[in-house]
Amino acid sequence: MDYQPYFPPITLRKVFGKERSPSPSSSEITARKVFDFESEHLIQSQLPVEKTECSNKLIPPPRGSLSKPNSGGYALREVLAWGDDTYDSIQRGLHLVCEKYLDMNSPYHLQRSESLLAFFEAAREQFPILSRYQDSWPARDFAKMYLKNKVGSDKAKTRSKSTGND
Numbered sequence: 186m187d188y189q190p191y192f193p194p195i196t197l198r199k200v201f202g203k204e205r206s207p208s209p210s211s212s213e214i215t216a217r218k219v220f221d222f223e224s225e226h227l228i229q230s231q232l233p234v235e236k237t238e239c240s241n242k243l244i245p246p247p248r249g250s251l252s253k254p255n256s257g258g259y260a261l262r263e264v265l266a267w268g269d270d271t272y273d274s275i276q277r278g279l280h281l282v283c284e285k286y287l288d289m290n291s292p293y294h295l296q297r298s299e300s301l302l303a304f305f306e307a308a309r310e311q312f313p314i315l316s317r318y319q320d321s322w323p324a325r326d327f328a329k330m331y332l333k334n335k336v337g338s339d340k341a342k343t344r345s346k347s348t349g350n351d
């Protein structure tokens with residue numbers, strides 16, 4: 186008895202019978218809705234001023250982890266979109282404010298709450314643009330990164346000194 190090898194088809198094909206339900210109409214699929222401009226404008230003009238003005242809203246912090254854009258986080262420079270000169274000058278200024286009010290040997294999460302409050306108050310005073318952001322989160326993020334880098338570089342320096350003395 187001869188055997189012949191059986192190879193399944195490369196692509197699978199499914200044939201649906203007539204019992205399949207009909208496709209929904211295009212009006213059920215799309216989310217298109219036509220609004221009457223005049224009635225919408227009339228409704229908005231009757232709302233209180235603070236609900237219609239978006240300029241009074243504070244900018245919330247972005248979702249995700251700071252400086253981890255490939256892991257669902259964000260890059261501060263890209264999120265803020267301030268322009269290089271503005272970003273760099275605020276970054277330098279906030280570094281000086283960090284050095285004045287925060288413990289440069291401890292990461293952000295180990296800072297005293299009184300020190301953080303003084304830091305945020307000085308940051309908002311020196312850079313009024315920070316008051317546009319909820320809880321001044323750009324200042325927080327600048328401080329987190331600066332302290333992380335500063336503490337890390339200080340640890341690396343002490344490690345290299347201790348291995349160099351052996």
